[in-house]
Amino acid sequence: MNRHEKIQQIAVTAAQMQEIEGRIFAGGMPVAALMEKVAGLIYKRVQSLFPNSSVPIKVGFLIGPGHNGGDGLVVARELHFRGYQVNIYRPFSKLKDLTAQHDLYAQSLGICYVENVADLQDCDLIIDGLFGFGLEREIKDNLAEAINELNEWSKPVISIDLPSGLHTDTGEVLGTAIKATHTLCLGLWKLGLLHDRALEYVGKAELIDFDIPWTDITAILGETPQIQRVTTEFIKQHLPLPRPPVTHKYKQGHLLLICGSRKYAGGAILTGLGARGSGVGMLSIAVPESLKPLLVSHLPEALIIGCEETGNGAISSLPDGVNLGSYDAIACGPGITTEATTIVEEVLANNKPVILDADGLNILAQMGTISTLEKRQATTVLTPHAGEFKRLFPDLENLQQNRVEAVKKAAELTGAIVLLKGARTAIANTSRIWIIPESTPALARGGSGDVLTGLIGGLLAQGIAANTNSLVERVVIAAWWHAQAGILAAKERTELGVDAFTLTQFLNPVLANHFSSLL
Ligand SMILES: NC(=O)C1=CN([C@@H]2O[C@H](COP(=O)(O)OP(=O)(O)OC[C@H]3O[C@@H](n4cnc5c(N)ncnc54)[C@H](O)[C@@H]3O)[C@@H](O)[C@H]2O)[C@@H](O)CC1
Ligand SMILES: Nc1ncnc2c1ncn2[C@@H]1O[C@H](COP(=O)(O)OP(=O)(O)O)[C@@H](O)[C@H]1O
Ligand SMILES: [K+]
Numbered sequence: 001m002n003r004h005e006k007i008q009q010i011a012v013t014a015a016q017m018q019e020i021e022g023r024i025f026a027g028g029m030p031v032a033a034l035m036e037k038v039a040g041l042i043y044k045r046v047q048s049l050f051p052n053s054s055v056p057i058k059v060g061f062l063i064g065p066g067h068n069g070g071d072g073l074v075v076a077r078e079l080h081f082r083g084y085q086v087n088i089y090r091p092f093s094k095l096k097d098l099t100a101q102h103d104l105y106a107q108s109l110g111i112c113y114v115e116n117v118a119d120l121q122d123c124d125l126i127i128d129g130l131f132g133f134g135l136e137r138e139i140k141d142n143l144a145e146a147i148n149e150l151n152e153w154s155k156p157v158i159s160i161d162l163p164s165g166l167h168t169d170t171g172e173v174l175g176t177a178i179k180a181t182h183t184l185c186l187g188l189w190k191l192g193l194l195h196d197r198a199l200e201y202v203g204k205a206e207l208i209d210f211d212i213p214w215t216d217i218t219a220i221l222g223e224t225p226q227i228q229r230v231t232t233e234f235i236k237q238h239l240p241l242p243r244p245p246v247t248h249k250y251k252q253g254h255l256l257l258i259c260g261s262r263k264y265a266g267g268a269i270l271t272g273l274g275a276r277g278s279g280v281g282m283l284s285i286a287v288p289e290s291l292k293p294l295l296v297s298h299l300p301e302a303l304i305i306g307c308e309e310t311g312n313g314a315i316s317s318l319p320d321g322v323n324l325g326s327y328d329a330i331a332c333g334p335g336i337t338t339e340a341t342t343i344v345e346e347v348l349a350n351n352k353p354v355i356l357d358a359d360g361l362n363i364l365a366q367m368g369t370i371s372t373l374e375k376r377q378a379t380t381v382l383t384p385h386a387g388e389f390k391r392l393f394p395d396l397e398n399l400q401q402n403r404v405e406a407v408k409k410a411a412e413l414t415g416a417i418v419l420l421k422g423a424r425t426a427i428a429n430t431s432r433i434w435i436i437p438e439s440t441p442a443l444a445r446g447g448s449g450d451v452l453t454g455l456i457g458g459l460l461a462q463g464i465a466a467n468t469n470s471l472v473e474r475v476v477i478a479a480w481w482h483a484q485a486g487i488l489a490a491k492e493r494t495e496l497g498v499d500a501f502t503l504t505q506f507l508n509p510v511l512a513n514h515f516s517s518l519l
Contacts, residue, residue: 005233007209007217009225011191011435014133014168016220020188023216032098035067038210039074042184045208046075046158047082049182050125056085060120062150062178063090064130064164066099071160071186072129073102080111087112089120091143117146126150126157128178130164133190138175139165151179158182162190163201170402171195184208188217189229194435195403196423227404228434230480232514238473239511240279240462241518252281253461256327257454258343259334260287262313265294267335267358267450270500272299274451275331277507278458278478281465284327288315307343314339317346324350328464331457333360334450341366348372353379353460353471357453358388365391373414379471380416381460383453389420408433417472419456421449425479429472436476439483440498442490447500452482455507485510 012020025031050057061076063069069090080086088111095103107113120126130143139147147165150157157180162168165177171192181203185193187210193202228234243252255275260268268287275283276299287295289306290313296304305322307315314337324330324347332347336359344363347354354376356364361384364372369392373380384392389410390400396413399406407420411428419427425436456478463474485506489498492506 001233003214004209005231006214007188008207008231009229009234010217010221011189011194011225011227011229012221013191017133017168017188017190019220020212020216023219024212027213027216034210035070035098036074038186038208039071039078041208041210042071042160042186043075043078045184045206046079046127049158050156052083056083057125058085058087058123060114060123060126061086061088062117062126062128062130062164063088063092063099063103065092065095066131066134067096068132068134068160068164069095069129070099070102071132072127073099073106075127075129075160076111077102077106077109080106080109087114087120087123089114089117089146091117091146117150120150121153123155126155128157128159128164128180130178132161132164132186133168135164135166135168135174139177140175144176147176147178156181157203158184159203160184161186162193163198166192166198166201168192170404171198172401173197173201177201179203182206186210187212191227191404194229194424194437197401199423224432226432228432229437230434230476231437235477235480236515236518238477239515239518240459240466241515249281251465252279253328253458253463253465254282254284254326255280255457255461256324256330257283257285257457258315258318258330258332258347259285259336259450260291260295261315261335261337261340262288262290262309263337264335265291266447268295269298270447270450270504271331271334271454271457272302273501273504274454274507275458276301276454277451277504278455278462280458280461283458286315286318286322288313310339312337312339315343316340317342324352327352328461329353329355329457331355331357331453333357334453336360338362338366348376348380351378353381353464355381355383355453355457355460357383357449361388361392369393370413373416376415379460380414381419381456381475382410382414382416383419383421383449383456385421385449404433404435417475419475419479421452425483427472427476427479432472434472434476436479436483438487440486440490440495442495442498443483443486443503445499448482448486448498448503451500451503451507452478455482481507481511484514488513
């Protein structure tokens with residue numbers, strides 16, 4: 001893996017970034033030289049995003065008191081030299097030394113300083129250099145008002161490092177925050193940018209790599225950082241491709257899905273189609289007896305097991321002769337309703353890897369999440385959305401806003417692999433956390449989670465059959481694949497065109513697009 005690919009997999013907190021920078025400075029890099037280098041990369045990127053023309057672009061700068069403001073001032077100076085019409089709003093009198101020096105020089109060049117943020121309203125572009133990872137308290141009073149005013153303008157805004165006002169680690173809005181259209185994150189991805197609640201502020205985000213020595217990164221984060229930003233490169237390393245040339249269907253995993261009810265018949269089909277997309281060798285699907293013909297017609301390759309049903313058409317028990325121990329993995333939950341308690345108990349008592357989703361999770365919550373999972377030896381995967389997470393882990397309610405902490409704690413408490421769904425799905429086991437950095441709101445539709453459950457199940461079953469020693473990567477692959485299928489589908493059909501069935505049709509094309517070299 002080259003440097004670019006490796007660096008994209010890292011996400012850091014403010015404290016980690018400070019420690020890493022501390023090492024660079026201790027190594028002898030002058031602070032001013034680093035700022036010059038970084039700002040040089042930023043202004044070139046701004047130039048390529050907003051090239052100047054015969055009519056000069058008018059750029060407004062927001063300059064803060066620290067080195068984020070220093071970066072901003074160097075960018076302002078360089079754009080001034082390149083013919084941009086620069087205006088600076090600097091609502092602070094006390095600046096850090098280096099920032100103060102750049103400020104003096106900008107003034108000596110005759111760059112225009114404005115009194116009020118409103119004076120920037122006729123700018124074509126705003127560059128936000130108020131605060132970076134040094135923001136340490138709420139933004140209040142006049143500055144908060146200025147930011148709120150600017151957010152009303154709907155202009156292009158480029159934030160340096162991160163949108164000012166966002167907490168670097170948690171993405172929390174401290175008082176108020178700049179709503180950027182672009183974020184140029186410096187050196188290493190800041191963790192806060194990967195939280196759902198930050199997304200409204202971040203816009204299009206990209207990393208500006210300023211050559212932080214790899215040894216300084218690993219000295220602070222270790223060889224395998226605890227938090228991983230999931231990239232195509234990671235997926236490529238762990239995908240079950242290419243297949244061994246000599247194999248047979250049972251060697252490619254046998255997945256049992258337990259899903260559906262009279263009320264939620266479609267959920268069973270979508271879960272089945274998700275599993276189909278995974279390439280699993282054998283697929284068995286247990287559904288209420290009355291759903292059997294429907295499932296056969298949609299998934300002719302699957303073995304459909306008709307089950308005895310309750311008066312409301314939920315699965316009440318598996319037929320005699322079905323041996324849970326004979327499958328490589330079992331995925332249980334989509335559409336089963338909360339009546340199907342017996343079956344969930346039976347599945348969890350079994351010693352095979354289990355994925356629980358939807359009502360499977362609600363039943364687990366009723367059984368007692370932690371006490372039930374304590375008894376399990378085999379791998380358990382839980383795939384809650386925020387509402388299900390709350391029911392599973394009521395004691396973690398105060399962490400709900402910090403999804404990364406929440407998923408980490410949930411994995412520690414249960415020993416399970418926990419996948420917390422959302423705009424930025426996060427996955428944790430007891431030692432590490434993975435975040436899916438790209439997705440699309442096109443997926444916010446009923447049934448898309450069912451597709452994910454089937455996909456996870458199929459990949460897990462293949463992993464077990466292949467004696468893969470770590471299964472969490474299979475769950476991560478499924479989450480990435482699901483999101484990428486959504487992105488491709490939205491590109492071709494718009495964000496309104498990605499119903500769950502359509503999503504299943506994009507699972508294979510998206511893989512073929514990304515990994516043509518493995519075909
Ligand atoms: N350390 C370095 O040499 C480098 C820093 N870089 C830039 O420097 C930034 C970090 O610089 P700093 O550590 O100076 O921090 P910031 O520039 O993020 O801001 C810190 C300053 O803001 C003040 N402050 C914090 N919260 C405030 C609030 N709510 N209201 C008013 N004032 C508040 C602090 O007292 C401090 O003076 C990075 O985000 C990046 O933009 C980059 O140039 C790369 C190299
Ligand atoms: N705003 C969003 N951006 C990206 N992905 C989303 C968004 N909202 C939902 N998703 C994804 O869509 C899926 C929804 O699953 P879930 O809530 O279980 O729905 P359902 O049970 O109806 O299938 C999850 O994989 C989730 O991560
Ligand atoms: K900023």
